[in-house]
Amino acid sequence: MxxxxxxxxxxxxxxxxxxxxxxxxxxxxxxxxxxxxxxxxxxxxxxxxxxxxxxxxxxxxxxxxxxxxxxxxxxxxxxxxxxxxxxxxxxxxxxxxxxxxxxxxxxxxxxxxxxxxxxxxxxxxxxxxxxxxxxxxxxxxxxxxxxxxxxxMLRPYTITTPHAGKLQNRLEPEDTVSQATLLARIEQTGAEEPAEIRSPVPGVVRERLLKDGSDVTVGDEIMVLDPDYDHVFQSLRALFLVGTEEDLEDVRRFLRPREGMPANVAQQARLTADEIRRRAAGS
Structure with a gap:
């Protein structure tokens, strides 16, 4: 835009x-x-x-x-x-x-x-x-x-494991993730093949929370993804229409361009923040 x-x-x-x-x-x-x-x-x-x-x-x-x-x-x-x-x-x-x-x-x-x-x-x-x-x-x-x-959609997404066993990470920090990308495998006792953990959302690996070989139980947090910029852009557009002052803290994180961030994201963040403030002022 x-x-x-x-x-x-x-x-x-x-x-x-x-x-x-x-x-x-x-x-x-x-x-x-x-x-x-x-x-x-x-x-x-x-x-x-x-x-x-x-x-x-x-x-x-x-x-x-x-x-x-x-x-x-x-x-x-x-x-x-x-x-x-x-x-x-x-x-x-x-x-x-x-x-x-x-x-x-x-x-x-x-x-x-x-x-x-x-x-x-x-x-x-x-x-x-x-x-x-x-x-x-x-x-x-x-x-x-x-x-x-x-x-x-504007915040990091934490990946949890639906399986118990030994964790084997597949990705490194800053790796790009698509929806359904294989993130890790869980080696389970008695199973011929390890269970797979795939990403439910796109994003970028921010942090691996556990080392390879760690024992995990169902629900343990294993990885954090930074949000995908396309999804950020869509969220900002929607918040232009329905956002409130409570959303400004999340929106402000995208006001300044950063490495790898498309210029239209920062531009939309400015438009969204301005519109939210205008609504709050009742103009």
Missing amino acids: AELKTSPSSAPSRRATLIVTIVAAMFIIVPFLFWLDTWFGRELTDEEIREYLADQEKPRKAQHALVQISERMSAGDPTAEQWYPDIVKLAGHGLAEIRVTAAWVMGQGRENQAFHDTLLTLLGDDEPLVRRNAALSLAGFADPTGRPVLQS
């Missing part, structure tokens, strides 16, 4: 335009951050969308259909409304990637109460990426309920 420079007299217009731009753009980038480079380019017919939504054996078909529906929603195509009940149903799918996709799509139907209610439920999902997309989408409804999740 390019920095906008206007005279004081044009400030209200600038702010209104900025808000519209953020609402329109915020929910376009997220799926490509969260889907591990999945891309669905072929346009589907109505019949294919119905077929793909019902396919229980190939979840990527359901994702493809959801993307097509989202494109129709973005274009203001009323035919998309026939599948709204299907989107709500898929928000309860057993596969996290389907729930992630559904949470994003519902963010584009910002006048639909069923979407809003379902997104509130998804804030309690077991998967962090589902919660994050739900919080981002709720910001488009001007609903601040997801603020704790948005705050978490």
Whole structure:
């Protein structure tokens, strides 16, 4: 997002335009951050969308259909409304990637109460990426309920082990992590193969908390990840819409550019901090 420079007299217009731009753009980038480079380019017919939504054996078909529906929603195509009940149903799918996709799509139907209610439920999902997309989408409804999740996107993420045994770290500090990156293995007594610990979120390794060979039990903290800058950027955009003064401490950490941080992150942090202060002042 390019920095906008206007005279004081044009400030209200600038702010209104900025808000519209953020609402329109915020929910376009997220799926490509969260889907591990999945891309669905072929346009589907109505019949294919119905077929793909019902396919229980190939979840990527359901994702493809959801993307097509989202494109129709973005274009203001009323035919998309026939599948709204299907989107709500898929928000309860057993596969996290389907729930992630559904949470994003519902963010584009910002006048639909069923979407809003379902997104509130998804804030309690077991998967962090589902919660994050739900919080981002709720910001488009001007609903601040997801603020704790948005705050978490700006903070380090602590990895815990779901297994007991001997820890073998795989990564070093400053290593970049994608969602599902293998972080460590746990050697378990009697098991032929070690259990794997994969990252639920992207980020950068800040610190390994335990040495190789350490005995761990379920729930032990083993690693801390710094937040991924793409997720930081999305959170800052959402907090522009729903943030309060309580969020300023988290936002301020990104005001100054640092090595490896994209310039647009610091720029968005400034815009978000300014907007939060403006709301707090009641102007």
